[in-house]
Amino acid sequence: MTAARTIVSPTQLRSRAGRTVYWTVLLLTLLAFVLAFLFPFYWAVTGAMKSAGELAQVPPTLVPNEWHPETFATAWSEIDLGRYLLNTVVVAGGAWAIQLAVDVPAAYALSKLRPRFGNLVLGMMLSTLMLPATALLVPTYLTVSEVPIVGVNLLNTPAAIWLPAAANAFNIFVLKRFFDQIPDELLEAATIDGAGPIRTMWTIVLPISRPILAVVSIFAVVTAWKDFIWPLLVLQDPSTQTLSVLLQRIAPDMPLNLLVAGLVLTSLPMIAVYLLFQKQILAGLSAGSIKG
Known part of the structure; x- marks a missing residue:
């Protein structure tokens, strides 16, 4: 040896x-x-x-x-952090839920259902990662200010952040790579037992995919929690703003120590999330094979 x-x-x-x-x-x-x-x-x-x-x-x-x-x-009461913390939780929670609702079925379909032109669709989605984020601000803003077909204005609502977050090309790619490693025999056995594609995904694929779902969830929540530019554009009403936008808005008129205290308090939830789910995060990052 x-x-x-x-x-x-x-x-x-x-x-x-x-x-x-x-x-x-x-x-x-x-x-x-x-x-x-x-x-x-x-x-x-x-x-x-x-x-x-x-x-x-x-x-x-x-x-x-x-x-x-x-x-x-003092910072909690004077800045009214509780109210804006709730706004941020709603925004981050909704972004997480809609990303899982859209990205998981999309990745499952591309990986296991193998639709016609699936590779072309995946390639087009991945090509969006090559575009600078600033290049997408104007068309995305016009989309949420008047949603095509329905003509609804989503500005100053959490949906203005949820809608652009729905189809995340990076998350779809990561999920697809994980789903590719799930043996097709498991899905074929479920099909023989009479399970359709949706039931197979729900009862077979998702339980196996807990580690990667945890990683994607953390990415979704952290990204929505710390995002600044997009919430600044679409949440113009102060009562609907998130913590990151609030702290930037009040910074010129707030004593420096109170502002720093506010920054610390807003970072604590994400630190707690990492400490609670660090095992799942590390397991998802190191997930490279499925044991039979």
């Missing part, structure tokens, strides 16, 4: 000096990555608990001279 080639040979790891160098480099690298990801969050949390004057001073203080944890409660 051929030995696996590694950067550090087993002989070097068996020596005391080799182990010392190896673990020192590994720990320093891990520490650098942890600091790179956690320090900005630490800076935001501690910045929110500083006074406005201390937060603006130069050079900045690493640790607040005086702690003001009440800033978070």
